[in-house]
Amino acid sequence: MRSLAAGDTGFLDHVLPMFVDSAAGQTYADLLDHTYAYARKNYRFEYYYKNVLLEKLLLQKRKSHLTALTELPIGEAKADFVLIGRTGTVYEIKTGYDNLDRLSSQIMNYYMAFSKVVVVTCRKHLDAVLSSTPEFVGIIELTPRGALRTIRPAVKRTEDLKDDAMIRILRREEYEDILRKF
Numbered sequence: 001m002r003s004l005a006a007g008d009t010g011f012l013d014h015v016l017p018m019f020v021d022s023a024a025g026q027t028y029a030d031l032l033d034h035t036y037a038y039a040r041k042n043y044r045f046e047y048y049y050k051n052v053l054l055e056k057l058l059l060q061k062r063k064s065h066l067t068a069l070t071e072l073p074i075g076e077a078k079a080d081f082v083l084i085g086r087t088g089t090v091y092e093i094k095t096g097y098d099n100l101d102r103l104s105s106q107i108m109n110y111y112m113a114f115s116k117v118v119v120v121t122c123r124k125h126l127d128a129v130l131s132s133t134p135e136f137v138g139i140i141e142l143t144p145r146g147a148l149r150t151i152r153p154a155v156k157r158t159e160d161l162k163d164d165a166m167i168r169i170l171r172r173e174e175y176e177d178i179l180r181k182f
Contacts, residue, residue, distance in 0.1 A: 040146060046080065049093045049120055049142060053081050056148050075109035075165055077102075082114070089116040089154060091140075096124045100132065107137055112165035116154040126151065 009028060026034075039048050050070060058068050069082040074090070081091040090110040094100060103119070110117045118138035119129050129139055130151065138154025170178070 044095055044122065044142070045097060046093050046095055049095060050081050052142060052146060052148065053083075053091055053093075053120065057083055072169060074113045074169060077106040077109040079110060079114075081120075087116060087156065088114045089118060089138075090114045092117065092119050094119060094121040094125050094129065096122045098125070100125060100128055103129070103132065107133065108160070109165075111157060111160040112162040113169055115156045115158050115161065118154045120148070 036048075036051075039045065054068055058066055066083060066085045069084070070080065072079040072082050072090075079090045080093040083089050083091065092103070092106055092110070094103065107117050107119075116138065118140055119133060120140045120142060121129050122142055123144075126139070126141055133139065135152070136155040136157050137152070139151040141149045141151055143149050
């Protein structure tokens with residue numbers, strides 16, 4: 001993404017022919033839209049899920065007090081998507097290409113630093129996620145039409161919060177600000 005933002009289109013020139021028969025007369029934005037539409041229909045990988053979460057939870061609501069983070073290390077896990085506002089919520093993504101082997105341990109790690117956890121998944125994993133997660137864990141289905149359907153809302157839970165886990169996710173400036181205040 002950085003190279004693309006800097007004007008280097010080499011990667012796109014290499015990858016786009018895999019998805020588009022003819023790029024003649026199309027802008028890179030057109031080609032990216034076409035590739036995204038292809039992914040929406042045929043290959044719903046983690047990036048697609050993150051993009052939907054960003055669009056539906058942050059951009060459509062236009063709330064300036066919200067911050068979205070991805071791949072945030074928490075304990076022994078990495079949170080796929082985190083939305084921070086008045087409270088923080090971790091969104092763990094399980095696509096149709098994922099297995100659920102580590103889901104329980106990931107959820108335990110997330111509750112050390114955040115009070116809400118939501119699993120975002122597809123129809124394929126829905127029953128397994130419902131039966132294998134505690135009632136306080138939220139579940140959202142990403143529907144075939146690209147909508148987010150709440151199956152079970154997340155319940156705020158603070159019992160497992162750990163000071164050291166919360167401090168580890170702070171940026172240096174935030175940590176220093178806390179030290180100055182106390």
